[in-house]
Amino acid sequence: MPQEKEKHVTIDFAFRRELDQIIGGDHHNYCYQCGACVAQCPAAQYSESFNPRSILLDALLGRADVLLGPDSPIWLCTNCYSCYERCPQDVRPIEVIIALKNLASNRDAAPSDVATMTENILKTGVSGLITPAVQRIRESLGLKPLGDYPVDEMLKILPDEGKQP
Numbered sequence: 001m002p003q004e005k006e007k008h009v010t011i012d013f014a015f016r017r018e019l020d021q022i023i024g025g026d027h028h029n030y031c032y033q034c035g036a037c038v039a040q041c042p043a044a045q046y047s048e049s050f051n052p053r054s055i056l057l058d059a060l061l062g063r064a065d066v067l068l069g070p071d072s073p074i075w076l077c078t079n080c081y082s083c084y085e086r087c088p089q090d091v092r093p094i095e096v097i098i099a100l101k102n103l104a105s106n107r108d109a110a111p112s113d114v115a116t117m118t119e120n121i122l123k124t125g126v127s128g129l130i131t132p133a134v135q136r137i138r139e140s141l142g143l144k145p146l147g148d149y150p151v152d153e154m155l156k157i158l159p160d161e162g163k164q165p
Contacts, residue, residue: 024095024099025103039082043076050077056091074097074101077097105118125154126149
């Protein structure tokens, strides 16, 4: 019988330490890969490329190339917090994913759509466009119209690098 070739796993501890420094990022260290985070994940149900368990495994292995690359699955997360509620180890997968998104943004590795949305928030205070159609729908539902948001107050609490004209 031919001898099976050994597989070696390389762990990038430098990336893991970097992730540990981002708020919420250190919780990946508690994951034991049970898969509970996937059970009610809407993104995992509708996208074959999104799996919070796989993201956490890549974080445990320090695979920055996968997690922060141009096709990273982290951007498919719906931020529903189902994984947070189901995790028996208090890993808080959503917080790890948000930490990864922050790390990607810090490295200018976020998709261009994210940068556009961020610019819109910094200018208007909301992530989407407020169109007349949105205002009409809100009015028909008895909701107050969306208006001016105190963006200047938001800019006061952002770090200097987050402030943009």
